[in-house]
Amino acid sequence: MSQPDIQIKHSWYSLYTNFTHAIVKPYSASFVDKLLPDVEFNIFCELLNHNSCKVILSKKPCRPANATVRMVIKYHDEKDDIYENPWVDDCKFECNFSIPDGRYKIRKHDSFRTISYTFICCITWSGFKESMSSINDELYSHSKDYLTAPVFCDTIIVIDKTEIPVHKTLLEIYSDVFFNMFKADMTESANKRIVVTDVEVDVMEKVVEFLYTKTINPVPGYDVLLSILKVADKYKFKELKVLCEEKLSEKITIENVFEISEKNNLYGGQLLRKSVTYFMVRNKISVIGLKGLEDFLQ
Helix, strand or coil, rough: CCCCCCCEEEEEEEEEEEECCCCCEEEEEEECCCCCCCCEEEEEEEECCCCCEEEEEEEEEECCEEEEEEEEEEECCCCEEEEEEEEECCCCEEEEECCCCCEEEEECCCCCEEEEEEEEEEEEEEECCCCHHHHHHHHHHHHHHCCHHHHCCCCEEEEEEEEEECCHHHHHHHHHHHHHHCCCCHHHHHEEEEEEECCCCCHHHHHHHHHHHHHCCCCCHHHHHHHHHHHHCCCCCCCHHHHHHHHHHHCCCCCCCCHHHHHHHHHCHHHHHHHHHHHHHHHHHHHHHCCCHHHCCC
16 A cells, blocks of 8 residues: 655745845755654755745655645735746756736835735655666665576676676676677677776776666765766666666765866766755855855856
């Protein structure tokens, strides 16, 4: 029997006046619901002017989810504006509001106009999406045995003096680069030995582990993940690349955000780019003060 949906609600209040002639301070918060203790939600709201607003909602961990987000904006006692959408992508929901004119309320004895907003974010949570079917789960549970049984392997990856046994079929299935290499009947295909010169042994071992298990366990530090991302990009391991971006999104800090962003520009994709951008927006005061910001922007 499937679990019932979880209803999560978070609300906040913002005020704008034309007396200040300034944009109000953005609202930023993190929250965890007691019914869903393993998921952290982060929300960022910026009132750009009296009739324009942006709200960004993200979650950790960055995994696809079955969820619906419902944003409600209340203007004093007037009719509410409601925006409802399913979860947009793996980790972020973003919406831009155009607030109609005439939402002002004249304060008594004041010569300026003011408008107050109450934001209510309602999340209907139905659980994480499964990354693969139960059949595939069963398949990979058995394929782990082959990772530790090199006697059945038919190809060797050679890094310096280290040899990493692997099945040629897996390389062909998950990498267009290796597929074309073997199809062209190159030296590597004939000798069944692939010499790699620009990858560390521990990094390639993680890559091979993923081919058999579809996981990287335990998850290494961000520096090793960046190296794995480079290999995934070079050899076109698409699923491994997505997993690296998901794991790196969870390891972004003030200390490494520039490095991760730079490497993502070389090897990564949209998922990690969105995570970096959101992190910078959420922590823009700290980011502005970082050494190296000017070089990064250039």
